[in-house]
Amino acid sequence: MARAKTWVIVLLVIFGLFLLFTFSFIWALKSSLEATPTVKRNSVLKINLQGHITEKYPENAISKEIESSEMQMFDIYQALRMAKVDDRIRGIYLRISSPGLGWAKAEEIHDLLEKFKQSGKFVIAFLESSNELSYFTALPADEIYLQPHSVAEFNGFATEVPFFKRTLNKLGINPQVENIGKYKSAGDILKRDSMSPAHREATRAILEDVYEAFVTAVVKRKNLQRQNFETLLDKGIYQSEEAFEAGLVDGLKYENEVQDIIKEKIYGAEIDKKVNFIPVQKYARINPKEVGLGRGEKIALVYAIGTIVSGKSEYSPMVGRVMGSQSVVNMLQKASKNRLVKAIIMRVDSPGGSAIASDEIWAEIEKIQKKKPVIVSMSDVAASGGYWISMGSDAIVAQPNTLTGSIGVVGSIFDLSGTYDKIELVWETVKIGSHADIFTDKRPMTPEEWRILKKMIKDTYDTFVQKVAEGRKMSRVEVDKIAQGRVWSGKRAFQLGLVDTLGGLDAAIEIAKQKAGIKKETEVELIAYPKKKSFFESLLSQFNVQVKKYLFHHQRHLALNSFLPDDIRQFIQNSFILRSLSTREILAMEPYIPIIK
Template sequence: MKSFLKTFFAILLSFVVIFAIFAGVAVSKIGQGNVKIKNHSYLVVDIYGKILEYNPPGGILSEIMGGEPETLQRILDNMAKAAVDKRIDGVIMRLSSSNSAGLAKLEEMRDAVKKVQAAGKKVLCFTDSMDRKTYYLAAACDSIFAPPPANFSFVGFGVGVPHVKGTLDKLGIKPNVHKIKEYKSAAEVVMRKDMSKYARENEEWMLSEYWDIFARALKNDRGIDEAKITELMKHALFTSGEAQSAGLVDRVCYWDQLEDVLKQKDDKRLRTVTSAQYASVAPAKLGLKGKKKIAVIHAQGTIGGRENKIDPLFGVMMGHESVCAQIRKARLDKNVAAIVFRVDSPGGEGLASDLISREIEITTRVKPVVVSMVDVAASGGYYISYKADKLVADPLTITGSIGSIALKFNMHDFYKKLGVTFGFVTKGPNALMMSSDKDFTKEEWQRFTENHWAGFNMWLEDVAAKRKMSVEKVTSLAYGRVWSGRQAKENGLVDELGGLDRAIDVAKELAGIPAGRKVTIVNYPRKKGFLQMVLSKSGGITAAVNWVLYRYIHQDIWQSWHSLSERSDYLMAPMKLD
């Protein structure tokens, strides 16, 4: 039986690989062809599902096996091209509340919308499912359309943080946690059954910040003042007709009716081009190039391990060797005048963060490095950022969280429930210090915490030196405190506010490139082709399989749950705002 199963799965895997090879070759051939775009076309950008900052590890294999994800970078690139492409009459944003984009990503999309509008072209929104978060993007569009049965939720901001201390107690798992310090609320998930006053305080000032920026945007975009916003939130749930009467929607119509309005007189259908199709149009063909190159290095996901990869449970992982290799590549390229380091990470492993930070520091001695923060650049995400020449954050970026968590779990009672017992043989002091079968002794705990503080204080003092602040000032901003990009600009943790475009402008300035001069943008890591992924040492097929699992767990199941509970709107976890 065992032999049969091995043979069966070996044959099954062979079929999967063969299919991937044929599909990969076919997709590669298709991708090499030129997309024919007719005059008077509309670019259709679909904001639905997982919205990553950049392409995930796995390249074209991931797309074949798990579907191509939309990325913020592709959206920004396409919108920039649409602004100058004479064949494109306008852009239609198809918005769904079933999307994972954070507020900073939505803010950058808003900026891209304004760029298209500044070129004299309309940006329209069509939505079949809208919530308050996604409306932040919709409000920037010239007009908002929704079909009669569309779901429309417009509720207040809320935070809900899960705590699993009670679950761990029932399982017999005892956390031995040391956190630096009061505001490092991520540790409270396993330490407490409720929210501490420090965590609550941090969430309250962040919500006030989000409310202020959101209210200002709706006032400017739609003429909806704060009193009206509160009134609408009391109503909470709207039909399309009610949303139109309230001024949230401009017209109730189906997609085919919108096509009839926009299509050319003699055409049967509206001329459209999808985001994926338009991505094959090279910016250089539209005049978006220059002699000087700016490298944009994308660093996304939880920091941990050596290589970038997809974890089926935790998603995109940022490996220090992968990121450092890309930084070195751009540093050694004489044609690259400056680097924009694009960070979208909640943090992670301290050692990996330090090694990436060191590579940034070395690179600043050779050419300018400007950090561009996306949804989150906090904790380890800030660690890999602060040594750059300049830090640019979106007003809605979540950053700071200068603190640290060190822990182990005592699993003794859990093992006991399973009937697992251990026998130990030791030689030398502290041999069982990190054993999962016991708590720290008093002496071990003292050494553990002293070591933790020593490492953190080195970081704290270095942040003070790099940001030209006193240690006391940085301490008042640290200990786990989380800040919006706007707050971080006010307190000195970042230098400027803006998205990728602003970061590129700052990089040009530092490199001595005149403000009005065009540059060629080169994204790192470069998207690998099919054969490169198959032959990749980092495991292209493994990455692709992991991407399929991750998409299923985090997108398909999540969207099914969202469909069942789409009348709700929660903010889940300290680092995510819905």
């Protein structure tokens, strides 16, 4: 028996060493392929907007490999800044095919392309098919081509909101939900079977703002009469030929034909020449100093992405990226202690989460502000807890269609007694203390327990409102009027005083320079946090469990992404957070962010 155990241990060690060698070899090979690229003269930067676009890869090298199929906004930002001044880059080939991004990211890319064009270089866009989001992103292009016999979905904007009360009831689940705020719809989708008037009002306002931004941009760029274009939008979906006849695109071309047009722009009649298309992910790896950028003062760029929980950031198969308060606080502390860093920009893309974890990040920002300015740059979503972690900064920058606000809280305790009855599972409880089992899912709450839950939620809401009032220099009454759990567009949040400036990362950098006493004309270098761990650091810390866990979970996540509609998938993802925290924490979270179609 002892000899058998010894052999098992020896085999496990050999197998472990084999895996270590294999991973090391793969990583070494991959690293050699990812060396700083050589950029040839007459190159064209290729931006292929397809699939999900994240803000930035996670720090963990292993989980980065899992998410490497996604494009990151950080690459797009860095690449466009460098390409603008890089003489080796002649222009941009923008290829768009069903990109997974929100309207704020689309506005960011749109603005970056407009700034790139100031260099006098060309931007050519190719759309496999088109909808409003894809078309808006491509609008700055000198020429927009649509694939023949495809579809142009210019039919206005809509969002669909699921209500799960009846579904849960059929399963014997009674979601005991309490939320503060007239517009806090987080609980409504669990406890109602239709939209409240307030929920409908807030959702329609978001659609109206997106509609206005889209129509205004198209009419201006294409020199169209607004009334004519609005009539076109109201008629529905168009074939590519109809979109061309309406003057919305410059031609109907297949991708190889578009690439020939780009070749002609560079080489003229020399058709035997080959265009060097360099992907944005590859080009972003060159050192900014190579093109004369990044030589000045340093500004930290701290990423705060995902649903907010206590502890460390991670990747979850059911909820995607999770923002751990401990991880964000650690990044902020590192940036604060770095003497070369003159200011900190926190890039937020989060629907919120744990109120306690959100407050932990808020408190760290309050402390850091005594030494260095902290600016928040909002991406697609910075709602509820996402706004909580932002509100104490020196300045908040949002895109016009960032979804933010949602100053409200929700608490839920799921009563599963009906489910247990259906499967004839009987529980017995032994307790010392009247409320020892207050968070149980084995029975409905008592009136006294409801009173306790409501008080907890009310206290958290009051704290939220008070901190917004202090951070935004408003009265509690003023904040309460615009809080109530309502989600606002960045444009309306700016009008209400919840946001300081409309714009993207560039605007945040300019404010950071001003706050840090850096001259406007001075170039700055961005230091991104989290910094990527080496492969060996990740391997040693997580080798035994995490590799299997990540790969297995990723397969499940891919299945979830492949077979479910976006809105249902999003609800399921956030429901896992609601369920996991429902028995212990009050949430500052908007679990159903409208997906605009």
